Amino acid sequence: MAHTADADFKTRLQNLLPKLVLSPSLAMVLVFVYGFIIFSVYLSFTDSRLLPSFGWVGWENYSKLWRLSHWEISLRNMGVFAALYISICTVLGLGLAIFLDQKIRAEGMIRTIYLYPMALSFIVTGTAWKWFLDPGIGLENVLQTWGWESFRFDWIKNRDYAIYTVVLAAVWQTSGFVMAMFLAGLRGIDNEILKAAQMDGASNWNLYRRIIIPQLRPAFLSAFVILSHLAIKTFDLVIALTGGGPGRATELPATFMYSYTFSRNQMGIGAASATIMLMTIAAIMIPYLYAELREKK
Amino acid sequence: MMSVSTQDTAIRTGRVTRALIYLVLLLFGLFYLLPLYVMVVNSVKPLDEITGGGMMNLPRVFTLEPWAKAWSSAQIGVDPTGLQPYFWNSIKMVVPAVAISTVLGALNGYVLTKWRFRGDTILFGLMLFACFIPFQIVLIPMARMLGLMGLAGTTWGLVLVHVVYGIGFTTLYFRNYYAVFPTELIRAAQIDGAGFFQIFWRILLPSSGPIAVVSIIWQFTNIWNDFLFGASFAGADSQPMTVALNNLVQSSTGVKEYNVHFAGAILAALPTLLVYIVAGRYFVRGLMAGSVKG
Structure with a gap:
């Protein structure tokens, strides 16, 4: 059987086609993601200020960065924010999912109400909470006009407490989503095991503690990975809710990077802070993605 | 209202416990609805009703003025x-960006599941990790690149980004969805004699509705x-709605028109x-269809 040159070309094209189709996306990702990462990491070792510049300064930007109180405050705020945000969302999400899994009437409507904040922009969330928490017109003022004159709630204007208002708004936005993840996990658990354990006289508390919650491990892991990466990327919410203030009370690494790069003309330091953010996320995401992708093989 | 049938649970609860569960669910329902209530109610009342301490009250005077103004x-x-x-800037940016990224x-997803080659999982891993990077790491080079491409400050620049x-x-969604699609049909x-695009067009695309919806919504x-x-x-002239809303709310000149801010937030x-x-x-149904592991 002799192949004509034409048919040969066609088969080769057919064999090449899948890779050709994939290549534009791949090229974009390689340039715009990995190329850019290399460029930014490189900039973090240069004397860039208003514009990128290529004078090598070694680790100077990093040592400057770690001496800045502004950066230290951003990191400390991130620690408080991430710890509270992740743990409250997880506990609340799991609790609400367990409650919603008890043959609740109107479950669909309740789920819709719990989940809708996820569809909103952080700027919208920030605006709504900003004015609701504002002592001048919001909750404090309302309760005072209702007759509780000694009522005080000025956290959003208070240096020591403002970070907790960011936690509150962020939990409001994402806890419903975490609830949905746990609910999906609960619905996947085999009822036969539970019935068998019940026969043996296990209480509801023990069923959850010994059998159900341990089986939710994958949901816990996904929730942790998603929440921690959202926490590190938190930017818009702070901009809309507090603008980083009062003072620097709610500055986070993302807002730090933005102001050092674009308004303070310290691009080298900005790039160094972005590199640290990337490394933190990579330390969480890469092992997770590696395990997920291997599993499927 | 979403209506997915409640699944049977083996857990049984007493009357008091059930009442408490309903109470807690109701309270959290109120918590999630509170900001929406605040936004809606205050967007249709005159400013002095808000500043006078009536943020939680229904409007005494109903007005659509703040909406018109916003x-x-x-x-x-x-x-x-x-x-x-x-608003129109956002529409002009969103429609092409959603369409192109979904296609x-x-x-x-089709290539990565039905035309597999050596190293495809690694390539997919590289694409997937790109979703989770803190975008701060690409801001500086991206600004330069858009300038070099002549797209700085344009809607098409934002579409590209x-x-x-x-x-x-989008690749993740389609890949997971196509992974459970029977490969025998493709081989047959x-x-x-069907080619690469014919198979995609005639066999995969007609059944891609559910996952396309997921990708588009996301x-x-x-x-x-x-x-x-x-x-x-x-x-x-390419600023999207979110940036404009933030400018409106943060503007430091003049009287703070909270009712206009709330109306603007709802519009956004x-x-x-x-x-x-x-x-x-x-969205939920399509995700479920794709999440069955192959």
Whole structure:
């Protein structure tokens, strides 16, 4: 059987086609993601200020960065924010999912109400909470006009407490989503095991503690990975809710990077802070993605 | 209302416990609805009712004035244009960005599941990790690149940015969905002489509805709600809605018109909220269809 040159070309094209189709996306990702990462990491070792510049300064930007109180405050705020945000969302999400899994009437409507904040922009969330928490017109003022004159709630204007208002708004936005993840996990658990354990006289508390919650491990892991990466990327919410203030009370690494790069003309330091953010996320995401992708093989 | 049948649970609860569970669920329902209530109620009352301590009250005087002002005459930056032009900027950015990233995601998912080659999982891993990077790491080079390409400050520049950082997710969705699609059907079509695009067009695409909905909803929500890229790369006539809303609320000149701010916030939230209410159930259903591991 002799192949004509034409048919040969066609088969080769057919064999090449899948890779050709994939290549534009791949090229974009390689340039715009990995190329850019290399460029930014490189900039973090240069004397860039208003514009990128290529004078090598070694680790100077990093040592400057770690001496800045502004950066230290951003990191400390991130620690408080991430710890509270992740743990409250997880506990609340799991609790609400367990409650919603008890043959609740109107479950669909309740789920819709719990989940809708996820569809909103952080700027919208920030605006709504900003004015609701504002002592001048919001909750404090309302309760005072209702007759509780000694009522005080000025956290959003208070240096020591403002970070907790960011936690509150962020939990409001994402806890419903975490609830949905746990609910999906609960619905996947085999009822036969539970019935068998019940026969043996296990209480509801023990069923959850010994059998159900341990089986939710994958949901816990996904929730942790998603929440921690959202926490590190938190930017818009702070901009809309507090603008980083009062003072620097709610500055986070993302807002730090933005102001050092674009308004303070310290691009080298900005790039160094972005590199640290990337490394933190990579330390969480890469092992997770590696395990997920291997599993499927 | 989403109506997915409640699954049977083996757990049995007493009357008192059930009452408590309903109470807790109700209280959290109120918590999630509270900001929406505050926004809606205060967007239809005159300013003095808010400043006078009536934020939680229903409006005594009902007015649509704040909505009209937020839409067409509020001061955004230097011009009293209202949010209207920015709303259209967002639409002009979102529609092409969603369409392009979804089409690319579908093609990538098809290649990565049905035309596998050595190293494809690694390539997919690289695309997937790109979804989770803190975008701060690409802001500086991206600003330069857009300048070099002549796209700085334009809507098409923003479309490009959103396509680049969105294809990881769209590829993920289509890849998971196509992974459970029977490969025998593809092989049979190949034996019958169907080519790469014919198979995609005739066999995979007709059954891709559910996952296309997931991809479109996801991308629409993310791109509409984006603030970082809009604030970093948009020019005067390409600023999206989120950036304009932030400018409206943060503006430090004149009286703070809270009612206008709330009306503006609802205007910015409306498109994604509508998509969620109308198509949310298809989103969950499509995700479930794709999440069955192959």
